[in-house]
Amino acid sequence: MFDFKGNCVGGKMKKVIFCFLTAFLLFQGCSSGNKKRLSAGSVTLTLGAYTVPKEAYQKEIIPAFQKMWKERTGQTVKFEESYIASGAQSRAISSGFEADIAALSLEQDVSRLQQEGLITHDWKNRTNNGFVTRSIVIIAFRPGNPKNIKEWKDLTREDVDVIYPSPKTSGGAMWDVNAIYGAGLKVSEVETGKQDPFQARQLLKGIQRRVKTMDKSGRASVTTFENGIGDVLLTYENEALLRQKNGRDFPFLIPEATILIENPIAIVDQNVDKHGNREAANAFVDFVLTREAQRSFARYGFRPVNEEIAEEFTKEYPKPRLLFDISYLGGWERVYTELYGEDGIWTQIVRELGDEK
Amino acid sequence: MNPELNRVELIRNRRHIGEWVTLSLVLLWFFILILIPIFGIIRETFSQGLDAVKTSLATPASLHAFWLTILLTTSAVILNTLFGTILAIVLARQNFKGKLILESLLDLPFAVSPVVAGFMLIILFGSTGWIGSWFSSMNIKIIYALPGMLIATLFVTFPFVAREILPVLREFGPEQEEAASTLGASQWQTFWRITLPTIKWGLVYGVTLTIARSIGEFGAVLVVSGSIINKTQTATLRIHDQFSDFNYAGAFSAALILIVASFLLLNFIKHIYKTKGGNTS
Amino acid sequence: MKNSQNGTLTSVEIVPRCLSFFYIGLLIVLPLIAITAKAFQGGLRNLFHQITLPEGIYSLKLTFFLAIILMFINIITGTATAWVLVRYNFPLKNIMNSLIDIPFAIPTVVTGIMLVVLYGPNSVIGSIFENHGLEIIFNKPGIILALLFVTFPFVVRSVQPVLMEMDKDMEEAAQTLGASRISIFFRVILPTLLPSILTGAALSFSRALGEFGSIVIVAGNIPFKTQVASVYIYGEIESANIQGALGTAVVLLFSSFIVLVFLNLLQRWSHKHES
Numbered sequence: 001m002f003d004f005k006g007n008c009v010g011g012k013m014k015k016v017i018f019c020f021l022t023a024f025l026l027f028q029g030c031s032s033g034n035k036k037r038l039s040a041g042s043v044t045l046t047l048g049a050y051t052v053p054k055e056a057y058q059k060e061i062i063p064a065f066q067k068m069w070k071e072r073t074g075q076t077v078k079f080e081e082s083y084i085a086s087g088a089q090s091r092a093i094s095s096g097f098e099a100d101i102a103a104l105s106l107e108q109d110v111s112r113l114q115q116e117g118l119i120t121h122d123w124k125n126r127t128n129n130g131f132v133t134r135s136i137v138i139i140a141f142r143p144g145n146p147k148n149i150k151e152w153k154d155l156t157r158e159d160v161d162v163i164y165p166s167p168k169t170s171g172g173a174m175w176d177v178n179a180i181y182g183a184g185l186k187v188s189e190v191e192t193g194k195q196d197p198f199q200a201r202q203l204l205k206g207i208q209r210r211v212k213t214m215d216k217s218g219r220a221s222v223t224t225f226e227n228g229i230g231d232v233l234l235t236y237e238n239e240a241l242l243r244q245k246n247g248r249d250f251p252f253l254i255p256e257a258t259i260l261i262e263n264p265i266a267i268v269d270q271n272v273d274k275h276g277n278r279e280a281a282n283a284f285v286d287f288v289l290t291r292e293a294q295r296s297f298a299r300y301g302f303r304p305v306n307e308e309i310a311e312e313f314t315k316e317y318p319k320p321r322l323l324f325d326i327s328y329l330g331g332w333e334r335v336y337t338e339l340y341g342e343d344g345i346w347t348q349i350v351r352e353l354g355d356e357k
Numbered sequence: 358m359n360p361e362l363n364r365v366e367l368i369r370n371r372r373h374i375g376e377w378v379t380l381s382l383v384l385l386w387f388f389i390l391i392l393i394p395i396f397g398i399i400r401e402t403f404s405q406g407l408d409a410v411k412t413s414l415a416t417p418a419s420l421h422a423f424w425l426t427i428l429l430t431t432s433a434v435i436l437n438t439l440f441g442t443i444l445a446i447v448l449a450r451q452n453f454k455g456k457l458i459l460e461s462l463l464d465l466p467f468a469v470s471p472v473v474a475g476f477m478l479i480i481l482f483g484s485t486g487w488i489g490s491w492f493s494s495m496n497i498k499i500i501y502a503l504p505g506m507l508i509a510t511l512f513v514t515f516p517f518v519a520r521e522i523l524p525v526l527r528e529f530g531p532e533q534e535e536a537a538s539t540l541g542a543s544q545w546q547t548f549w550r551i552t553l554p555t556i557k558w559g560l561v562y563g564v565t566l567t568i569a570r571s572i573g574e575f576g577a578v579l580v581v582s583g584s585i586i587n588k589t590q591t592a593t594l595r596i597h598d599q600f601s602d603f604n605y606a607g608a609f610s611a612a613l614i615l616i617v618a619s620f621l622l623l624n625f626i627k628h629i630y631k632t633k634g635g636n637t638s
Numbered sequence: 639m640k641n642s643q644n645g646t647l648t649s650v651e652i653v654p655r656c657l658s659f660f661y662i663g664l665l666i667v668l669p670l671i672a673i674t675a676k677a678f679q680g681g682l683r684n685l686f687h688q689i690t691l692p693e694g695i696y697s698l699k700l701t702f703f704l705a706i707i708l709m710f711i712n713i714i715t716g717t718a719t720a721w722v723l724v725r726y727n728f729p730l731k732n733i734m735n736s737l738i739d740i741p742f743a744i745p746t747v748v749t750g751i752m753l754v755v756l757y758g759p760n761s762v763i764g765s766i767f768e769n770h771g772l773e774i775i776f777n778k779p780g781i782i783l784a785l786l787f788v789t790f791p792f793v794v795r796s797v798q799p800v801l802m803e804m805d806k807d808m809e810e811a812a813q814t815l816g817a818s819r820i821s822i823f824f825r826v827i828l829p830t831l832l833p834s835i836l837t838g839a840a841l842s843f844s845r846a847l848g849e850f851g852s853i854v855i856v857a858g859n860i861p862f863k864t865q866v867a868s869v870y871i872y873g874e875i876e877s878a879n880i881q882g883a884l885g886t887a888v889v890l891l892f893s894s895f896i897v898l899v900f901l902n903l904l905q906r907w908s909h910k911h912e913s
Contacts, residue, residue: 054602055602080586082585083586083598083601084583084584087876088580092583095479095483095484095486096493096498096501097500098501166859166873168877169869169873170876211860213859214859214860219601220855223600224855227755228758228759229759243603246603342691351693354692354861355862373819375819379718379721382718383715383719383722386718387719391740391741391787393756394752394753394756397756398752440661447651457899457902457903458899461898461899461902462666465666465891465894465895465898466665466844467845467847468848469848469891470849470867470868470887471848471850472871473868473871474669480669480672521796521799524796524833525803527833528830544650555803556799558802559799562799566739569742572742573742575745575746575851596745616740616743618743619739619742620737623736624736
C-alpha cells in the first residue's frame with residue numbers, strides 16, 4: 001500500500017499500478033477461458049449442479065466415471081464443479097457460466113435453458129424423461145416424537161411449530177407446499193371420491209399458520225431445525241437420509257399422501273459445442289443412468305429412476321400408498337399460477353394470515 | 358505553583374461518576390454484541406475436536422479459497438484507497454455543481470442488498486450484458502471469473518476510505534494547506550506533509566474497514582462467482598459451502614481463521630502507522 | 639490541493655475530479671442505471687403494479703422502520719464507544735479497539751447462525767425472554783440485533799478519527815471557566831463531532847437497508863411480519879419476477895438516496911454552524 005511505504009509515489013506510479021492490476025486480473029479471466037482447450041490426453045467437464053447431490057457426485061459418481069472413461073478411451077477427465085441453489089445455478093448458466101452438464105432440482109430450471117437456446121436437443125427424450133434421481137417430501141420430527149406427529153393434520157395443531165423453506169426463494173421448496181396441497185386433494189379424493197380444493201386449502205392454511213420461520217433454502221431449513229428450532233421440518237427424504245448417514249439422529253415419517261420429486265439432468269449444447277467435449281459430456285449423462293451410478297445415488301438417499309435398481313432398494317425406499325406427482329396438480333405451469341401466482345392460493349393464504357395478526 | 362493549573366489538573370484527573378457509568382455501559386454493550394458471538398464461534402469451532410478442524414482447513418479447496426480472499430482483498434484495498442482518497446479530497450476541497458449528488462451517491466453501495474448488487478453486475482457484465490458481451494466476444498470472462506469478483510468487492514467496499522477521510526478533511530480545513538502553498542510548497546509536498554498526516558487516522562480506519570469488509574463479503578460475490586470449487590470460491594463462499602454440507606466445525610473454523618487474520622492484520626496496520634507515521638499533533 | 643484563484647479549473651483540480659467521476663460512474667452510476675433500465679423493461683404500468691403489491695410495500699415499510707431505529711441506537715452507542723476508546727484508558731483497551739471491525743470480517747451467514755444459536759428460542763438467554771413472551775430471534779428484535787452487529791463499526795470508526803484529532807484546549811478552557819461537564823459536552827464537543835456522527839449514521843442506515851445474509855437466517859422471513867425488503871427482492875428474483883424485484887429495489891435505492899442527501903445537507907449545515 002503506497003501510503004504506508006513512505007515512498008514518494010507520484011501520479012504516474014498510481015496509473016502503472018492500476019494498469020498492472022487490471023491487466024493481471026483480465027489475464028486471469030483469459031486464462032481460465034483457455035483452460036478448456038483440449039490437451040491430447042485430457043478433457044474437462046464442467047458440472048453445474050444444485051446443492052443436494054454434491055456428496056453423491058463428489059464421493060462416488062465422478063470418480064467412478066473418471067475411472068470408466070479412462071479405461072474406455074485412455075483420456076483423463078477433469079471436473080470443474082459448482083453446487084449452488086438450483087434456480088441460482090440455472091440463472092448462472094443462462095448468463096454465462098459455461099457448464100457442460102446441468103444437474104438441477106426442478107424441471108423448470110432446465111427448461112429455461114432450453115427456452116433460451118442453450119439446450120437445443122430434446123433433453124426429455126432420454127430414458128426416464130431426462131430425470132436422474134427421485135425423492136419424496138417427508139415430515140421430520142424430534143427424537144422420541146414428543147409431539148406425537150403422525151400425519152399432515154398434526155401439523156396444524158397449535159402446539160406444533162413447523163419449519164420449511166420459502167417457496168419464493170427456493171424453487172425446490174415448492175415441493176413442500178405442493179406436497180401439502182396435493183395431499184389435501186388426494187386424501188379428500190380417497191374419502192369422498194372427488195378432489196376437494198377447499199379442504200386442501202384449509203390444510204395448507206392451517207400448516208402455514210404454524211410456520212415459525214421460512215429459510216432461504218432447503219439446506220438452510222435443515223440447519224435451522226438442527227439448531228433446535230421448531231418441532232417439525234418439511235423436507236426431502238434424501239436430505240433426512242443424508243443426515244442419518246452422517247450419524248445424526250434424524251427421525252422422519254413418510255406421509256401416506258405425498259409428492260414424488262424428480263430431478264433432471266441435461267447437457268448444455270451451447271457449451272459442449274464451444275468446448276468440444278460433447279462425447280465425454282454425453283457419456284456422463286448416460287453414465288448417471290447406469291445401474292452402478294443409480295446404486296450410488298441410492299446409497300446417498302436418492303430414490304433411483306432406474307426401475308431395476310429401485311426394486312433392489314424397495315426396503316429402504318417404501319412407496320407411499322397415495323403417492324402422486326406434479327401432473328396430479330396439473331403440471332408445473334398450472335402450479336406456478338394456481339399456487340404461487342399473484343392471486344395464487346399460497347399467496348392468498350399468506351396475505352390472509354398477514355391480516356390476521 | 359499556579360492555583361489555576363492545580364485546579365485544571367484536579368478536574369482532569371478526577372473521574373466523574375457519569376464517566377464510570379458510561380465506561381461500564383459501553384463495555385457491557387461491547388461484551389454482549391461482539392464478544393459473546395466471537396466466543397460462540399470459537400466454541401463451535403472446537404466442538405468436534407481439533408482433528409475435524411485440521412481436516413477441513415487443510416484441503417486444497419480451502420487453501421485455494423483463502424488465497425483467493427487474500428488476492429481480492431489486496432486488490433480491492435489498493436484500488437479503493439487510491440480512488441477513495443482522491444474522491445474525498447475532491448469533495449472536501451473543491452466546489453462544483455452536483456457535489457451534493459456525488460457525495461450522496463457515495464453511500465449508496467451499502468443500501469444495495471448484495472443480491473441486487475450481484476444481479477446488477479450480471480446485467481452489466483454477464484455474457485449477454487451491456488459491457489459483458491463486448492468482453493465475451495474477446496473471450497475474456499468477467500462474471501464467473503476473477504474480474505467480476507473484484508468488481509463486486511470494489512462495489513461493496515467502495516465508500517469506506519472516502520467516508521472516513523471526508524469528515525476529517527472538512528473539520529480541518531484547507532488553511533494549513535493554503536499556507537503551505539503560499540510558502541512555496543509543491544502540490545505533492547503539501548499533500549504528503551500536511552494533508553496526509555491530518556487524515557492519517559481516517560485513512561487507517563478506512564483501510565481497516567475495507568480489509569475487514571472484503572474478507573467478509575459474501576452475498577454479491579456468491580452471485581457473480583458461480584462458487585466454482587477451487588476456482589472462484591472465496592473463503593466466505595467456502596464457509597457457506599461447508600454449512601451446506603453440514604460440516605459445521607469446518608465452517609466455523611474457517612470463520613475463526615478469518616477473524617484471527619483480520620485481527621492480526623488490522624493490529625499490524627495500526628502498529629506500523631503508529632511507529633512510522635509519528636504521533637498526532 | 640489548491641483551489642483555483644479565479645474560478646477556472648486548474649489542471650491539478652481537473653485530473654482528480656475526472657478520476658473521481660470516472661470511478662463513481664463506472665462502479666455505482668452505471669450499475670444503477672442498468673437495474674433501473676431493466677426494471678422499466680416490462681412497461682410502466684406493470685412496473686407500478688408490481689411495486690404496489692402488498693408484500694412489497696410492507697417489506698419496504700418494515701425495512702425503513704427498522705433501519706431508522708437502528709440508526710438512532712447506533713448514534714448513541716457508537717459515539718459512546720468511540721469516546722471511551724479515545725478518552726479512557728483501561729486494560730485490554732487495545733484489544734477491544736482491534737475487535738471493533740471484526741463484525742465486517744465475519745461472513746453474514748456465520749453471523750446469522752451464531753445469533754440463532756446464542757439468542758434463539760433454544761438458548762439460555764433466548765428462552766428467558768421467551769418465557770416472558772418476548773421473541774428475539776424470528777421476530778423484529780432479532781432483526782435489529784443482527785443489524786446492530788453488522789453495523790457496529792460504522793459510527794465508532796467515523797467518530798474516532800475526528801475525536802483523536804480534536805484539540806482539547808477549548809474543553810479545558812471551558813472547564814476552567816466553570817462550565818459543567820454536560821454543558822461542555824453538548825456545546826463544545828458534540829458540535830465538532832456531529833458531522834462525523836451523521837456520517838456514521840448514514841453509513842449504518844444504508845447498510846441496514848441492504849443487509850441480507852444475516853437477516854435471512856434470523857428474521858423468519860414471514861411476509862407481513864418479518865420479511866424485509868432485501869429478502870422480498872431476493873424472493874422475487876428467484877421466482878423469476880425480475881421486474882417486481884428490481885422495481886422494489888429501485889424504490890428502496892431511490893428513497894435511501896433521498897435520506898442520504900438529507901443527512902448530507904444536515905451535515906453541511908452543522909459544519910457551517912459550528913465554524
